[in-house]
Amino acid sequence: MKTQRFAVRIEGRDLELSNLDKLMYPAAGFTKGEVIDYYTRIAPVLLPHLRGRALTRIRYPNGVDGAHFFEKNAPGGTPSWVRLATLPVPGSTKARETIDFVVVDELATLVWVANLASLELHTPQWRIGEDPDLLVVDLDPGAPAGLKECCGVAMLMRDRLAEDGLSAYPKTSGKKGMQLCVPIAGTQDAEIVSEYARQVAEELSAQVPGSITAKMARAVRPGKVFIDWSQNSAAKTTVAPYSLRAQESPTASTPLTWDEVAEMALGSGVVRQFGAAEVLDRVAEHGDLLADLLEPGPPVPTR
Secondary structure: OOOOEEEEEEOOEEEEEEOOOOEEEHHHOEEHHHHHHHHHHHHHHHHHHHOOOEEEEEEOOOOOOOOOEEEOEOOOOOOOOOOEEEEEOOOOOOOOOEEEEEEOOOHHHHHHHHHOOEEEEEEOOEOOOOOEOEEEEEEEEOOOOOHHHHHHHHHHHHHHHHHOOOOOEEEEOOOOOEEEEEEOOOOOOHHHHHHHHHHHHHHHHHHOOOOEEOOOOHHHOOOOEEEEHHHHOOOOOEEOOOOEOOOOOOEEOOEOOHHHHHHHHHOOOOOOOEEHHHHHHHHHHHOOOOHHHHOOOOOOOOO
16 A cells, blocks of 8 residues: 655754554554544644653554554654654663654644654653653552542552642543542652652552552552552653544543542442544643643652
């Protein structure tokens, strides 16, 4: 089948789009053109959360039902105008000492990334050359626990972080769990931030051992919410706010209000993930619920 290519110019950048009718989410009939359209329309709130961060993409060249791969290095044919950052990658499985990471600072780069079938966008908690400016609490439910139980744990975690002067902002993962994003000062290294996250996770686990675990062993997770404090390691990435996820339908990591979290936790609201069209509608209504992440918070306490 002949590849269909279309030349476009975005904010002064020339690029080619291809195979816009290709199904990326076959069960939902959602095409690559619709993926690019979503990322273009969500860009005003997404780009501020991507700027300055080394991007890891998960690519699905033949859609979510086909093979996929993680990509950190800039691929062959990367346009000269795409910003790259050469960074060390100790322990790389491909024995590389450095990788040329793509940095999505502008709309044209985001569209180019989307055209490569990069459905999922993941970023570290730090900006290039700086210490972490975010603490992330990843809440991963072990069946039969689900998003409802995660919301209950999220509220406990919010209140515990508030005791230390930290403000938490919730978002769904777009899959089965959720994350809390916490703006911090950017003056402490990842080891300090990760250690603080571990201490708080273990504290909550000790308080509610029947519902929460801070242990990574999968054998202890069924029926509990795993607080994955290790996401704060400098080597880890977390799905970016508003990123699509590779599910049967095009869900996205969606910022929530705390009222919504409470309603889900109590069962008075519908407990679910949100689709791409819904996320666009929510942004039209609420704006960026995570805008406060773009300003520094306080340092994490050290003990």
